Amino acid sequence: MKPSIPKGTRDFSPAEMARRNYIFNTIRDVFALYGYNPIETPAMENLSTLMGKYGEEGDKLLFKILNSGDFLRGADKGLIEAGDTNRLAAQLCEKGLRYDLTVPFARYVVQHRNELQLPFKRYQIQPVWRADRPQKGRYREFYQCDADVVGSDSLLNEVELLQIVDEVFRRLKIRIILKLNNRKVLAGFAELIGAPDKIIDITVAIDKLDKIGLENVNAELLERGLSQQQVETLQPILAISGTLEERLDALASLLATSEVGLKGVEELREVTAGVMALGLDAELDLDVSLARGLNYYTGTIIEVKARDVQIGSITGGGRYDNLTGVFGMPGLSGVGISFGADRIYDVLNALDLYPAEARTATQVMFVNFGAAEAAASMAMMKQMRSMGVSCEIYPDAAKMKKQMAYANAVAVPYVAMVGESEMAQGKMALKNMASGEQQLLFPAEAASVISKSLFKN
């Protein structure tokens, strides 16, 4: 019986943890620099909080937790006989695992409304669970890294979130394209062709422009019930080109008759001008076909793609005007961003961009030559640890070959040897595992050599 874990879940080894923590710490550091504070919510939420928030399909993808004790009490026997597992599940289970961080955040804001000072800026880095069919790059347990501000409709928030995105990827050394759109511009398109009720159909179709090309998008628009005339009216919009400035101007003149469309263009102008005045490493792109989370976003829409790796969106976000309405607190505007840690991990792996610090902890391993030498080593280690150097001693006085095999396996950059003669001098022979160079040093000297060399990388 070889033990295993549920499909779609993962163990993270020390080497993987070091890389993941490098990503999380980078994101966390930048969030903090912008005044976002962490919160955490429970893994389990009441199903009444989760159900109905992610569509019918989403309800099925919730992991539900069987009630403790006599879970059949109160279950409708008729449902059991009918095999109506959907409705039965709601009777057997009161709790479910969180599906994302957005709904728990909305629930948090409403539940703690009296303790919160608005605007409320929070970030949250926690796992979420989805009973999706597992496949390459899609897991049933994965982390989300979200930052949101609620209670302010100022576009300065958008500017700061874009700065955060830019700074995170600058630190990670991933070159990105930062795509922007605005839901109001999409609403403008629908107004322009006299079909405001068709906004979803239009955007779902033109969202595929990159993937399927203009001809297929037009075919889909016709399929979705637009007239030939309406499709033609949209053509100049889909053909917009030029610099960001030129495209905004073209958009404004095409949407001249749509108040909401012009408002969207105006917001895009303000946000892009704001970030460009502050300077941006990322390539900024206006993408009128961008429509992620359309049922949800009401203003700015943000999507980030890696420039050097073919992979889907690695970060996304936008403004929503009614996050908490479903919990009885209407009219609270917010804007947020969500980093896709798993895809960022894949991008860093593909580009081999991990720095030296994203590796396992130990900086120096002491060889164990026996009880007396081990005791002397441990006294030296105590001193070096107090200087911030991570040390370990091989716990048994095993054969040198075995100890060195361990040192290589855990990839320690330094090995220290304290034999009889070193012990007599209160020193160690410190060996740099990369260069093979060896020095006879006091503990404080060794600590300083190690700290300096590891900071250089």
Next chain:
Amino acid sequence: MKPSIPKGTRDFSPAEMARRNYIFNTIRDVFALYGYNPIETPAMENLSTLMGKYGEEGDKLLFKILNSGDFLRGADKGLIEAGDTNRLAAQLCEKGLRYDLTVPFARYVVQHRNELQLPFKRYQIQPVWRADRPQKGRYREFYQCDADVVGSDSLLNEVELLQIVDEVFRRLKIRIILKLNNRKVLAGFAELIGAPDKIIDITVAIDKLDKIGLENVNAELLERGLSQQQVETLQPILAISGTLEERLDALASLLATSEVGLKGVEELREVTAGVMALGLDAELDLDVSLARGLNYYTGTIIEVKARDVQIGSITGGGRYDNLTGVFGMPGLSGVGISFGADRIYDVLNALDLYPAEARTATQVMFVNFGAAEAAASMAMMKQMRSMGVSCEIYPDAAKMKKQMAYANAVAVPYVAMVGESEMAQGKMALKNMASGEQQLLFPAEAASVISKSLFKN
């Protein structure tokens, strides 16, 4: 409909997160200094991994996850009619939430045996879930912070784990008593009175010595089937006193006829001598009545109590010789320690020991005087952030009173004002919120003032 969370679970606000992260980061830093590397395992494990590992009571306290889709398929209708929810649950659910970090760690070691280099030193800081009845200080979701080394029976590991405990609490400024015992000493007691099969009864009874006193312990020993003679034989052991050294000597002479008992004393000598040679802040105590996790530990037993707060054990651990046997990998010895984050949190609160850095993120809030001033402020903020200062701007040009109420609520130590005249000079008026002092400064000067003042605390 006011939303809520499942009973026994908690939301953590930014202020609580700052305090919790202070604890976790302290523990993590010390683990790393001793060469322990992090791993993470999934929240969900197969129920086959979890069931039967925590006793019958424990099986009931596992949160079980309803199978996705048609969960009734394969369920025995007879069990439904009989209302046999225990056996039915195993048919409706394949997965459960982890109950502790020890069993997942054992599963990890066996599953990844071919990738691991022994000895394997890992730490793990993750939440666990138990369907316990919630009460004060007992939650259904809580964090465990475990460090273990497997694949080495060297007592140097014990010495290092005790150093880790000492260093963590030294950094947290919590004065502790570090209690030690050894399962082999307990086995020696049972041998001494000619009742080796009574070891559990003896230890369960004498474990209560602190709480119920000698007289009641003796009564319980009789109740549990020991003879008057056997109870009398135990009396000198329970009365051992003096210095650590004296008590070890007394123990050795009382256990002179028990080979396993003497081995236990020898191990205690080696461990205590090892840590004392290196110097210890904690008060070290030999406690022959200490018997936590007896079904589990086979050598050293460790327990930590706070000296200045009446609360249960705040950390515990010990050596086990067969962690992975249940998963088909026998004979792997290990030793570990587990920090009780929730109780440590309570102790720090009780003693008010949180340092200044354990607070919310923002170091300076810029007042928003309008679009032009905000743009100038944001340029200054960009510069200050690049120097590591956490900044935010109030997103709307709201009334001063409202903006200052926000600054007070999030407890920012500094507020910066960039009005027309400051803007003209490229400076800000930086106000220290504690002292009320105000200075006119360039951004780089302000960053330096803020960094220096916050490091002083």
